[in-house]
Amino acid sequence: MMLKIGITGGIGSGKTTVCKVFELLGIPVFYADTVAKSIMHTDPVLKQEILKTFGEKSYFSDGELNRPYISSIVFNNESELTKLNALVHPAVFRAFDAWLAKHSDAPYIIKEAALLFETESYKMCDLSVLVISPEASRIRRVIARDGISTEEILLRMDRQFSDEQKIKLADHILINDESRLLIPQILTLHEQFLKIGT
Numbered sequence: 426m427m428l429k430i431g432i433t434g435g436i437g438s439g440k441t442t443v444c445k446v447f448e449l450l451g452i453p454v455f456y457a458d459t460v461a462k463s464i465m466h467t468d469p470v471l472k473q474e475i476l477k478t479f480g481e482k483s484y485f486s487d488g489e490l491n492r493p494y495i496s497s498i499v500f501n502n503e504s505e506l507t508k509l510n511a512l513v514h515p516a517v518f519r520a521f522d523a524w525l526a527k528h529s530d531a532p533y534i535i536k537e538a539a540l541l542f543e544t545e546s547y548k549m550c551d552l553s554v555l556v557i558s559p560e561a562s563r564i565r566r567v568i569a570r571d572g573i574s575t576e577e578i579l580l581r582m583d584r585q586f587s588d589e590q591k592i593k594l595a596d597h598i599l600i601n602d603e604s605r606l607l608i609p610q611i612l613t614l615h616e617q618f619l620k621i622g623t
């Protein structure tokens with residue numbers, strides 16, 4: 426059985442940066458959040474379910490997702506967001522299974538997901554890695570990357586488990602602060618995963 430590693434971390438913690446290093450080491454990475462966005466355009470089953478649940482306005486006449494409309498429905502509406510997630514999450518799992526089948530020759534694979542613990546998808550991984558970074562660094566980095574406000578970043582942080590909650594669930598922790606080098610920590614984990622995976 427293929428060794429599956431779940432990598433997560435709060436907004437701006439550096440999980441994508443970490444995954445890019447694993448990719449350089451030849452490890453395939455499934456970016457669940459990116460896939461979740463793209464399959465709303467591409468998965469015909471999911472499209473039909475979204476149309477049925479949120480109405481004809483969910484897609485433009487050319488088949489493109491009407492993202493502003495969907496966002497306006499789920500924004501600040503917990504029950505509508507839950508409904509959307511209940512459709513999207515199984516579709517992401519389907520996409521992951523199909524992706525997994527194409528990488529059966531890898532020593533191990535990584536699934537990167539911002540809400541790995543919150544959505545319980547860590548239970549489908551063999552091991553989990555949590556990237557942690559001080560809140561001030563995360564805010565500074567996300568402002569530099571996305572140009573969004575501190576308030577918006579804090580709102581997004583509120584929707585995620587705290588690091589304290591996630592530390593209890595994680596098998597491995599990568600510390601992405603100013604005082605520690607990230608790449609040696611990644612290499613140490615890579616060596617361990619290679620040993621377990623082969």
Ligand code: ATP
Pocket residue numbers: 434435436437438439440441442443539566567570601602607
């Ligand atoms: P999100 O959940 O918002 O997608 P993330 O956890 O995937 O964020 P990254 O995109 O990897 O975080 O990192 C956020 C930003 O901080 C990026 O612009 C990245 O280049 C930068 N960054 C991450 N780690 C470091 C580091 N150790 N030194 C300098 N810049 C860093």
